[in-house]
Amino acid sequence: MTPFLVIGLCGAVVLLLSLVLGDLFDIEALAGDWFSTAALGGFVSALGFGGATAQAFGLGQLSSSLVGVAAGLVVGWFAAWLTRLVKTGGTDATPGARDAVGWDATVVTAIPESGYGAITVRRGGHVLRYNAQADRALPAGTAVHVTGVLSPTAVTVAATYDELT
Template sequence: MLRRVATVQVVATGTLIFLIIGGAGVGVLALALLGGEILHFGHPDVDGPVSVEAVAGFLGAFGFGAAIVNELLGGGTPGMIAAAVGGGTLAAVPTAWLAGRLSRAARDMRTDATPTRDDLVGALGLVVTPIPAGGYGEVRVRVAGQPVKLNARADRPIPLGAQIFVVQTLSETSVHVETY
């Protein structure tokens, strides 16, 4: 007579604690990336010696790394749990350093200046709605590589599809053009 025996794999208490620490690290990282101002302590213009992202990376890598080592060793004794802590620390230190470097690089990334209406002068484009004498039509120009559709005036009528260049900006959304 054969009996079926159900086996239940029990997770060691140390592994469970390490997994909770890793999950907390992932949670802190998600909060730091999605809403960095929520976890910012002190004056907003002053960075501390350790960023929230680095702490989150350390906690996540430490928790998950230690859980893996603990399960591989069968962490039932204090010595094996100490070895799991060492393995978690070995995974966490470079991860925290990398997270700090990447978050600092993203935060301090240089960007181009925002285009202003003065950047429109000299832009080349096409008439997309004919420009009547004394009235407004529409033109499409490229500013900083992006197509922009603007209201346009001209000294004389300009037909649909004509090539133009901007000679003056009248407002943020309208320009004075001439044929090219």
Template structure:
């Protein structure tokens, strides 16, 4: 059972190594195995092989060969799952940076009064964060008034109109 536990612990150490030196093996092999021979996948395989082999050897009457076979099967499953999770994390492309043009149609509040034909300031939410923008409006807007964004003439200026309720 000792060698199996040693393999399991070696897999955990290899996982810590892969976190510290991310991409080392992938860079050395230059995409030869398309991620199947990455450090996290090898670590998942080795640790699952060792710990499953130790469990099978310690809880059943089967010998080391059967424990190694069960461990290799479980290790292949863990390695495959690790590969799929790493690929899913690597291709996460849903987080486009928020743009000022996305403010059109959003609501906000006037924080510095906007005079007719002049500039004031409004507080809007961009990407979930409150951001203060310079604002222009056709008519005067008082501090605290709720406004809708009607356009974004520049990256720091928005045109707004009062919300009519």
């Protein structure tokens, strides 16, 4: 077995451990935000396997080493970029009643003239349900527009133009 294959296998083991064990052995705290164990494993494995591939094509030791280092730098950079993207890629918060103002909704429980019913708002993959009050009675199934917030769980609504005609 060539030294490049041993290096490649060692890098693959480091990469596998970083994927299975996560941040347990991550050395990000030592090297900053741009470095991760996954990037190190990717670099070492690409260096080894790239060098072994270059040797298999008949290149000499120095040329194979340069090919391995180049492959390692590319894969290591990509792994670092991908790791940073995953770690810093935040998710949107669940929308609340204040966010629902201006959105269209559907009445699911009839809204009496001087009381509360219920509506559902569908937005960004979320199905939100609020108590709702309107200036006139609205039957279930009516398309409405959220016009204001009464509390974190209650909103005011008005029928959409299509429902009024």
